[in-house]
Every structure is written in C-alpha cells, then in structure tokens.
Amino acid sequence: MIIDIATPAMLFPAISLLLLAYTNRFLTLATIIRNFAREDRDETTEAQIRNLRQRIQFIKRMQIAGVMSFFLCVVSMLAIYLTYQTAGNWIFAASLVCLLYSLWMSVREILISVEALDFHLDGIKKNGK
Numbered sequence: 001m002i003i004d005i006a007t008p009a010m011l012f013p014a015i016s017l018l019l020l021a022y023t024n025r026f027l028t029l030a031t032i033i034r035n036f037a038r039e040d041r042d043e044t045t046e047a048q049i050r051n052l053r054q055r056i057q058f059i060k061r062m063q064i065a066g067v068m069s070f071f072l073c074v075v076s077m078l079a080i081y082l083t084y085q086t087a088g089n090w091i092f093a094a095s096l097v098c099l100l101y102s103l104w105m106s107v108r109e110i111l112i113s114v115e116a117l118d119f120h121l122d123g124i125k126k127n128g129k
Contacts, residue, residue, distance in 0.1 A: 044123045058109035065102035
C-alpha cells in the first residue's frame, strides 16, 4: 500500500489532543498527590498510595508512547517526502503501534482510577459510621 504525505499528517491533531488530555490527567494526579499529603491517614492510605504510584507509571508510559507516535509520524512524513516510500510506510506503521500502546495504557489507567474511587468511597463509608 502506498500512502502519501497527507496520511501521517492526518494524525497530528489526534495525537496532539491525546497528549493534551494525558498532560491534564498528569496535572490532576499531581494535585491529588500534593493534597493527599495534607489528609488524615486511615487504613486505606497504603492502598491509595499504591494506586497513585501505579497511575503515575501508566501516565508516564502513555505520554512516552504518545510522543514516540508523534515523532515517528513526523519521521514517516520526512521519509515519504524524500521518496523513501517503503521506509515511510513502515515508520508510519510503527507510529500507529505506539499510538495503540498509548491508548491501551490510557484504558488501564482509567481502570486504576476507578479503583482509586472505590478506595475513597470505602474510606467515606467507614468514617461515616
């Protein structure tokens, strides 16, 4: 399959928006962690700390994979521009794989954040009695 230079370029807005969303998630998590240090400790604290550490790692992987996808997309466009069509196709495929990995990490981070809300609700339930 032969792709033209416009095909990788079509991913630019999508990848840019994803990176923005990932950065917002990171900033929100950083705020939660900073505020968490001021809260009272209870039996769910260790579970919450483990959960926050996991989420940080997933967000880091999401961001790295998203940036790599963006980088490879640009390299793919450069290769196609320089008439290295086969190399450009393969590099674009690698860009899509990085994007797919980034999205998978995002799903996993969402599942962990839901687990964090469960810990928080358990803490509210125990403190309410």
